[in-house]
Amino acid sequence: MNSYGEPQSSRARARVPGSANAAPDDDQSSYSASARPAPDAYRRGSAGRASVTPGRAAVGSAAPPPVGSARVGARASVGAAAPVRGTGAVARAAVRPGPSPVRPNDEGSIGGGGRPPGGKDKSKAAKRRRRTNILTAAAAVLVILLGAGVVGGTYFFDDVDLPSPVSEDQSNVILDTKGTVLAKLGEQNRTVVPxxxxxxxxxHAVAAAEDKNFYKHHGIDMKGIVRAAWNNFTGGDQQGASTITQQYARHAADLKDISYNRKLREAVIARKMEGKYNKDQIMGMYLNYIYLGRGRYGIQAAAQxxxxxxxxTPxxxxxxxxxxxxxxxxxxxKQPEPTATHRGYDPTINPVDAKARWEYTMANMLEMGWIxxxxxxxxxxxxxKKASTSSASKSTGSKPVDMIMRHVRAELAEMGISQQEFDKGGLTVTTTIDPVVQKAAEEAGSRKSESSxxxxxxxxxxxxxxxxxxxxGRVLGYYGGDDxxxxxxxxxxxxxxxxxDxxxxxxxxxxxxxxxAALKEDISFKTRWDGTKLRPNGKKISNAGADPGTVCKGQIKRCDLETATIKSYNFPFYxxxxxxxxxxxIAAARDAGIQHMYTDGNKQFPNGKLVDLKKTDAxxxxxxxxxxxxxAFGQYRVVPLEHAEGVATIVGGGVHHDAHFIRSVSRVDPDTGQKSxxxxxxxxxxxxxDADQMSNLQSVMKEIVEVDDRDLRNGQEGIAKSGTWEFNEGSGDTWFVGGMPQLAATVWVGGAKNKVELKESNGRDMFGAGTPSKIWKKFLDAVIKxxxxxxxxxxxxxxxxxxxxxxxxGQAAPPPREPADNGGDCVLGFIGPDCNQNNNNGGGNGNGNGNGGNNGGDNNGGGDNNGGGNNGGDGDNNGGDGGNTDGGGGDNDGGGGTPEQQPTQPTLTPQNAGD
Known part of the structure; x- marks a missing residue:
């Protein structure tokens, strides 16, 4: 006996999915609390069913055989009964697994009714069976009439409303641009199909397994009502014998309590449903609702x-x-998952019983003429197929791409799709994610990638x-972490x-x-700026420790903006x-795409105040x-994604597009199948x-790519800007941003969870032109290839x-020098083989590979991977480890402002978010 007080026969009726908190339909005294409960449902016995038609009650033609062995088609008419309004033929007999003869006039066939040939059995045993049946029928008719009367009374007098069909919760399917499933989001893995x-x-298979006379009856299982009444009268367990219509009625009406009254209400609702919906509609609602194990709801999710x-598929x-x-x-x-008393009918868990149940279903399909x-x-x-190790109702787990789902959910809300609609499911979201670009981003940025x-x-x-x-503005690739x-x-x-946050x-x-912003104010890259000028508070503007005598080739008081940009000096920008x-x-940054920026920490906001630039002004x-x-040179914290949006605006010639992860969202109408x-x-x-101003800026940024030796694959043009912000005595945040006309790329490298001093593998400080630039190049080269x-x-x-x-x-440019007449090949004093002597004091244009002059590079290590010289640093890794400073350069951001003014904020959320 199972926990429902009935044999665990392969011919029994299914438990119906319901609330996880709903009590089972039958007694659960033997149910193990530690076992995972399958969704609750009704069950029925396996020994046939009484049929009630207006004016006649039929209760079977023989003494009750062993459970599950009633002979198909046997029936005896017992007396005449008053018509029962709303009831119809609901007879059913359990069938042994195995073939049954199909006759043209057999009631179990599609063709119609009739009894098997051969006439009446006149043996003594047959007479005894008939007498027993008459007595049994008499008792049954009494109970049936009582039950029918209650149902009829309820139908007319009790306030039982017909619930609307339930709109089943489904999963939301998230796709990439190629149509590949990235994730399924939602509480239930269900796909509703018309x-x-x-x-x-x-x-037909479902009807054969659960209710083979589904297409003949009118929704009410009178035998179930009788059994519920009898058990209620005698104090026994409540047991189910629900038809498919009753199973769905219970779900639609959310009837969870275990009581005779609930059973009657269920029957009333089922009868009303049969009056409003045809059999195909009821079957469709049932198939989209039923639970089939493995976290799969509905027949479509189960088939998949x-x-x-x-x-x-036809x-x-x-x-x-x-x-x-x-x-x-x-x-x-019937039982999708194991319980304490039975292992269920998932063939990968309980193959023996699953096959026996399958044989039963196949036999009924044959009997009913469906095969x-x-x-x-x-x-x-x-x-x-074997069950996957992770639940199919959940998303892709802990893959990097799953981080994208946060942004998908946020954009759905911005589109006006509420959380309630999202939870209801059934959405198909096509994202902007290109699988090629996504793979390249993950392989370039993840520590788990051996090639990163x-x-x-x-x-x-x-x-x-x-x-x-x-x-x-489509986000084609996004790597924001592995967890x-x-x-x-x-x-x-x-x-x-x-x-x-x-x-x-x-x-x-x-x-x-x-x-x-400067170009917009008609400032030229040829303007000159004074690097010796002090701030209003009397403090110097840091240039990453560069020797003032070598900044801008010794022209620190008249440094042109283009050189300052390439070398990444800070003073012109201040x-x-x-x-x-x-x-x-700030307005230029906002227009490009940056929406949020943090202030420095203070007594009121120790971790800084988050300011929404789109909701505030000057x-x-x-x-x-x-x-x-x-x-002006990047002191205040921003969101990398928003910075990437701004970078894309520059790469795109000054046209701003909102960065986004969703291309389209559709929903299928469960009734028509039409996608909207x-x-x-x-x-x-x-x-x-302005486009011309952007071409001016892009051309200067092209020089940075060349200087940093980050030329792209196949000669593809690229533009870039590196950046570093200090932490303690070293680097805390390092960047390399830019891209090519087809793809804007932003790379950040910093501390996980908390800031750390970043070092390269050789122990030197990391700068933007080091590891971040290598990631940037690897990412873009992989996409190009x-x-x-x-x-x-x-x-x-x-x-x-x-x-x-x-x-x-800055001071005006000095007048051009007269060409020196030294008898050698040195045109204008700086072109020709004999001009090398002019570079002995640091005039060489270091390229990060130690190729500067004798005293090392243009700014003694102050540039972005531009240093060089005899002491040369390792430019390729540390960017600007120039000359005699032996690698103090980098992005020349170092401290941005004076060291004591620099923030050392943690990565995590400030205590108070701003405007």
């Missing part, structure tokens, strides 16, 4: 999970569900890699609130916005912000405690910077701006 599209062999097929077509596979699915419904004798005779138990420059770095180091299409449930290092989006100091990479207004620098930005001129679009991307750009991209160039340079801008504060 009944009209379901292969009929599946419907057990056989990798769809129930909507019969006869490739990969259509076969009758044998349909019978397996139908046989699982031919030939199909039945050729039956062979099909191969079932991060592979040999400590576990306390972390990278983020973001690739955006500059022409549309899908951990910190989102690309977007700092909290997994619970879906709000920004962190950021990193961008260092010199923020200068691209300062330059965009004075640009001071001259045009730091609010204009009146806020210029207040005490917010932003100072150091904003409920959300879509907006890729119309907004021109925020995988996509076989043809070379695409940036627009030709248009030099804009006023070289004599009144904003500039």
């Amino acid at each position: 009944e009209a599209q379901i292969n009929k062999v599946v419907e 999970g057990y056989f990798g097929k769809s129930v909507t 019969a006869g077509q490739k990969n259509a569900i076969t009758p044998y596979e349909a019978a397996v699915l139908a046989s699982i419904i 031919s004798k030939e199909v039945y005779d050729k039956r062979k138990y099909p191969t079932v 420059p991060m592979h040999d770095k400590p576990a306390t180091y972390q990278a983020a890699v973001i690739g955006i299409d500059p022409k549309t 899908a449930t951990g910190i989102d290092y690309g977007g700092y989006m909290n997994s619970d609130t879906l709000k920004v 962190g950021g990193q100091s961008p260092g010199s990479t923020f200068k691209i916005y300062t330059l965009a 004075w640009i912000a001071d001259a045009i207004g730091r609010d204009k620098v 009146s806020v930005w210029k207040q005490d405690g917010y932003f100072d001129n150091e904003v 679009i409920v959300g879509s991307e907006k890729i119309d750009g907004n021109k925020v910077f 995988a996509k076989d991209l043809e070379r695409e160039d940036f627009p030709k340079r248009v030099e804009t701006g006023n070289p004599d801008s009144p904003f500039a504060n």
Whole structure:
């Protein structure tokens, strides 16, 4: 006996899925609390069913045989009864597994009714059976009439409303641009399909397993009502004998309590449902609702999970569900998962009982004429897929791509798709993620990738890699960490609130916005700036320890903006912000795509205040405690994803597109099967910077790629800017940003969870032109190779701006020197083989490989991987380890402002988020 007080026969009725907190339909005294409960449901006995029709009650024609062995078709009429309104023939007899003869007039066949030939058995045994049946029928009729009367009374007088069909919760399917499933999100792994599209062999198999007379009765199982009444009267266990309609009625009405009253209400609702919906509609609702184990709800999810097929594929077509596979699915419904008393009918868990149940289903399909004798005779138990180790109802687990799901959920909310709609499921979300670009981002940025420059770095180091299409704003590749449930290092989006909760100091990479603001104010790259000028508070502007005598080839008081950009000196940018207004620098960053920026920590906000740049303006930005001129070279923390959006604006020639992860969202109508679009991307750009000014900036950024020896594959043009922000005595955040016309790329490397001093493998400080630039190049080269991209160039340079801008504060350029007449080949004093003597004091243009002059590079180590010289550093790794300083250069951001003013904020969320 099972925990429901009935034999665990393969012919018994299914438990019906319901609430996890709902009590089972029958007694659970022997149910183990430690066992995982399958969804609760009704069961029925296996010894046939009484049939009630207006004016007649039929209760079987023989003494009760052993459970499950009633002879098919046997029936005896017992007296005449008053018609019962709303009831119809609901007879059913259990059938042994195995073939049964199908006769043209057999009631079990599609053709119609009739009794088997041969006449009445006149033996003494037969007479005794008939007498027993008469007595049994008399008792049964009394109970049936009582039950029918209650049902009839309830039907007319009790306030029993017919519930609407339940809109079943489904999973939301998340796809990449190629249609590959990235994840399934939602509480239930269910895909609702219209009944009209379901292969009929599946419907017939389910009816054969659960309710073979489904297409004949009118929804009410009177025998179940009688048994419920009898057990209620005698104090026995409540037992179920529900039809498919009753099973669904219970689900639709959310009837969870175990009582005779509930059983009657269920019957009333079932009868009403049969009056409103046809059999196909009821079957469709049932099939989309039923639970079939392995976390799969609905027949479609089950077919995909057990056989990798769809129930909507028409019969006869490739990969259509076969009758044998349909019978397996139908046989699982009875008990999908193991309990304390039975192992269930999942064939991978309990193959013996699963096959016995399958034989029973197949026999009923033959009996009812739903398969031919030939199909039945050729039956062979099909191969079932093993259950996956991770639940199919959940997303892809802890893969890097799963971090994207946070951004998908956030964008769905922005599209007006509420959390309730999301939880209901049934959405198909096509993302912007290109699998080629995604793979390249993960392999370039993850420490787990053996080919990544991060592979040999400590576990306390972390990278983020973001690739955006500059022409549309689509995020094509996104690596924000390996732990899908951990910190989102690309977007700092909290997994619970879906709000920004962190950021990193961008260092010199923020200068691209300062330059965009300067170009907008008609400042030329030929303007000159004084590197000796002190701040208003009397402090120097740090240039990463560069010797003032070598800055700008000794022309520190008249350094041109182009050289300062390539060498990444800080002082011109500080004075640009001071001259045009730091609010204009912030506005340029906002227009490019940066929405959130943190202030420095203070007594009120120890971890800084998060400011929404789109909801505030200069009146806020210029207040005490917010932003100072150091904003011009990247002191204040930003979100890498938003920075990547801004970089894409520069790469795209000044046209801004919102960075986004969703291309389209659709939903299938469960009734019609028609797909409708409920959300879509907006890729119309907004021109925020002048195209000519951007060509000017892009051309300067091209020189940085060349100087840093980061030329791209196949000669593809690239533009870039490196950046570093200090932590303690070393580097805390390092960046390399830019891209090619086809793809904007942003790379950050910093501390995992908390800031750390970043070192290269040789023990030297890490700078943006070191490991981050290698990641950047590997990422873009991999995309070029995988996509076989043809070379695409940036627009030709248009030099804009006023070289004599009144904003500039440097000394005028010295007059050109007369060519020296030294009798040798030295044209204009600096062109020709005899001019080497002019480079002995540091005039060489180091390229990061130790090729500068005798005293090493242009700025004695102050440039971004531009140092060189005899002492040469290792430029390729540390960027600008120039000359006699033996590698103190880097991005020249070092401290940005003076060291004591630099933030040493933790990576995690400030205590108070801002405006």
